[in-house]
Amino acid sequence: MSARATLTRRRLIGGLGLLALPRLAHAQGFAGLSDSADGFAPVTPGKTFSFPADHGPHNDFRIEWWYITANLSGPSGKAFGLQWTLFRSAARPGPQGEGFDNQQLWMAHAAVTRADSHRSTEKYARGGIGQAGVEAKPFQAWIDDWQLRGTDTTDDQALAPLDMSASAPDFSYALHLEADRPVVLQGINGYSRKSERGQASYYYSQPFYRARGRLTFDDQPVEVTGQAWLDREWSSQPLSPDQSGWDWFALHFSGGEKLMLYRMRQGNGNYTSGTWVTADGASRPLGPDGIVMNPTETVAIGERKLPVGWRVEISALGIAIDSAPLNPKAWMGTRVPYWEGPISFKGSHTGVGYLELTGY
């Protein structure tokens, strides 16, 4: 998940610059990775997670996100993908500023994908005035009229049920999410390492959401059902300076198992990590050794070449699968651009999931 972290850092640096050119953002983001976490809380092993409190924001840490992806299908079996993301970034440590003087910057991305189309949009807001924020109980995360919210009866351990919605001029969606298993702590009891040098984040997921709802492309609604995956992560200095980007997977196996995998691309090779979650919710950390991830198909988007097809092998689990994108052009044309889209895989196992590619 360090991949995700780099992305987030870079997005948020870009977000603060708001209009910074992507190329510039790349260079600055790269340098910005070594930003010191002075004044912010450090990420240390041995944290005890406590819910619902940890569903809410951790303002002592520099960055944080609530990240949902969903693999859905329509009445005729047509496949769709969906993304809802809310990022928090603090411009300075210390006590929270009053009103518009608040140091929290919120940024959100929403996207929908089908085989022939991919649409995305973004929002920015500052904290302190109620335009965007997250509350732990009853759970709600929002920016403008986009929201992810529970009720008084929402189960704190499973963070379910939730309702999620977002809209843009050319698409919108409203989804109901349910889950009957508790959230899964990633890494070692929620302490997720991002490099050999100790960069890390706190990280948990809810990969067991069942989703149903309505998705609208150009005012044409379609009823959908499927699976969704929530990632929650926060940190103050998650990445080492030489990490340039990452390739990240969140996979739903047909047998009910879940697999999270990432490969951090860095100067002296890759840092690979992951978590295997059985159908009953038991988890087991993977890597850095024993995971093989190799691109098998690339697509050109503008000047960039993106590895959208992959071969993944984890011999310890007997996994040897090939993944293919639903739409190879699932490009997030947001201020800091990246690739994020639904995929399916086959081989030793079958299933669907989400792939994220950054730093290309």
Added chain:
Amino acid sequence: MRRALWILAVLLSHWRRHPMQLATLLIGLISATALWSGVQALNQQARSSYDRAAAIFGGARTPMLVATDGKMLPSSVFAELRRAGWPVSPVVEGRVQIDGRSIRLLGIEPFSIPKEVGDAPTVGRSELESFLTPPHRTLISPETLADLGLKESAAPRLSNDALLPPLMAQQQLAPGVLVVDISDAQRLLDKPGQISRLLVGKMSGKLPPLREFAAGRLQLVQPEAETDLERLTDSFHLNLTAFGLLSFVVGLFIVNSAIGLAFEQRLPVLRTLRACGVSARQLNSVLIGELIAFALVAGLVGLVCGYVIAAALLPNVAASLRGLYGAQVPGELNLRPEWWLAGLIISVAGALAAATTSLIKSMRLPILSTALPYAWQEAQRRWLRLQSSVALAFFAAAGLLLWFGQSLLAGFGVLAALMLGAALLLPAVLQLVLRLGERGARGALAQWFWADSRQQISGLSLALMALLMALAVNVGVATMVETFSRTFLVWLDGRLAADIYISAADEAQARDLQAWLRTRPEVQAVLPGGRAEVQVAGAPIDVLGLPDHDTYREHWPLLQAGDNPWKQLVRGDAGFVSEQLARRLNLSLGDSLDIPAPAGDWRISIAGIYADYGNPKGQVTVNVAALTRRFPATPMTRMAVRAAPADVPGVIAALTDKFGLDGRNVVDQATVKQESRQIFNRTFAVTGALNTFTLGVAAIALLTSLLTLANSRLPQLAPLWAIGLTRRRLAEVELLKTLSLAGLTALLALPLGLLVAWCLIAIVNVKAFGWRLPFDVFPLQLIRLLIVTLFAALIASLLPVLRLARMQPADLVRTFTIER
């Protein structure tokens, strides 16, 4: 292909022998393209900047949410609206004092500023980060920075001891305003948790009604289609375009003249080529190819010149528009590729149009007819008759358009037909005048002088026509601009007669304000007013209520009025209508107008018609007491204050301190007026510069024609020299002749110019804007122009005349040896 190249080489040899002609042709094309493209560039630049308009200022183009009671709103309403899907962005506004100078301060929220307002209009991509990174920044226009005598990144202390974030100059920002982040604005203005208003972006989908927010205190204010001053810039652009077009036409005249002459002189060559077996089609293709090549080269040079002209004028144009709108036209030209392409196309099209007659002639060229070098001038005489009849046809067309035309286009049609007709008629008129002069001449030399002048007209006619058009337009535009400037200033004085305008938050505050103002010794008068909006004949109309006071009686810009108009107003059954409204509804003095009022129609008789320049909306002015009787709901929150100019800043500062009024509520009209004046002076500076350019082009036309003629006139001059006239005397006579021809043309241009001015004022302006300026003639201006013309003619004829005066006698003698 090879053959075509040979033909081209033969044709090009002509230009080698007559470089002056080539220069004429190229100069004509270059000046036509340059001025046209220059003006287009300015218009394009200005128009493309309008969309980034004054949204950040007063929301001229952006809808706004404001409190119905005019007070501040709580910050929380912003998040409530956003969460309900309303695309709003908060603004905090007020005034701060730096070194005793009061300046508007605007706090914006860059993340939510609607895209329609422009992508963070005043904050460029690179600046936003520093704008929001502590200690933040204050955006300021370079002018205001200089006015305050401060340097960039200084952090001045305000009168309330608060520290402004470091200053950052923004070329595009309007003068007199400081832009800061909304959090800074709340702190600096001591308005924690409050906002002044909300800008509204593009609304889509179903939004919850406004009454659900802020306890129903919100009100949506739609932007006006166009602001008053914007209307005035429309006419400004119209002027620019007309100038561009005129210069283009004048340039084409030069081209036409050069091509016509070249064609006649090349006739023997063309015939020889045809006789050698070159087909007419091939010959014409090469001729056209040659022309297009010239046009492309000249077009490119012209575009570069146009760019230079536009860049030179842009600061003035930008300054005018910046003053009008706020952060508008960037000082740096930013041209789209289409501009370059359009310039080249217009150059080629113009060249082809100018060469049409010559090309048609060459197509119909009889091969065996003898080469007659003077065929051109012979034909010219026949041509003169034809030309005059075409001129009359143009006049007839102008008359018809004037009579039947309704649109603005028809107005321009009248102008164009008049100008072309007059230009075409010029040679015939000059012939006539010269013939009259010849009749009254005494002595051989005098007679020769008149006769030779007449003979020369055909050669100079195109240049003189260009001169006539340039002069006429100069007179026309100068007259209009002068009229406009005077009228505008007088009107501004009349409309902005009071010294301070105040809009109170509510009636209670208005009463407090009035009571307080009346106790102030420096306040001479407090004039409460009101405004209601109604629909008449399907269009919105403002009903303005004014108190009966000398301030208005003495200054209100009445164009027509009955007896004791202000007394009639007090009675409550009469009103004044704006000129636009009178024209639209066809109202005149004594007519009556029904105004829909809450308690039934209110019939008023028209006691006066007043000027309301630049306002697209119709307006009716009535007595304020009558207005409140008929419209009881009219908020009585507006008032005007009279005070000595020296006391105005003190009063405003006191109002700001005591009542917390800000830039939205208090307007110091002396400043507004001064800014408006500056803006218009700059506008007129641009017009003046273009005027000079046009005249310059005409002078070039004259010069090139004279140079072309100089050599061919030797056979006429040599016999006179042989008879005993000295070269010096000959040169004097030549100079006198040129000057008198130019002088005659200028004299003819004066009435034509006044006619043009009349067309602009009485037809074009009325059709375009609905108001008519009074038509004044400015004799001094005309005399100045006459002198300038003679001076230009003098300079243009100096070179050929000097050459004649210094010509070697041998050259003159040689004339007789050459068979001609």
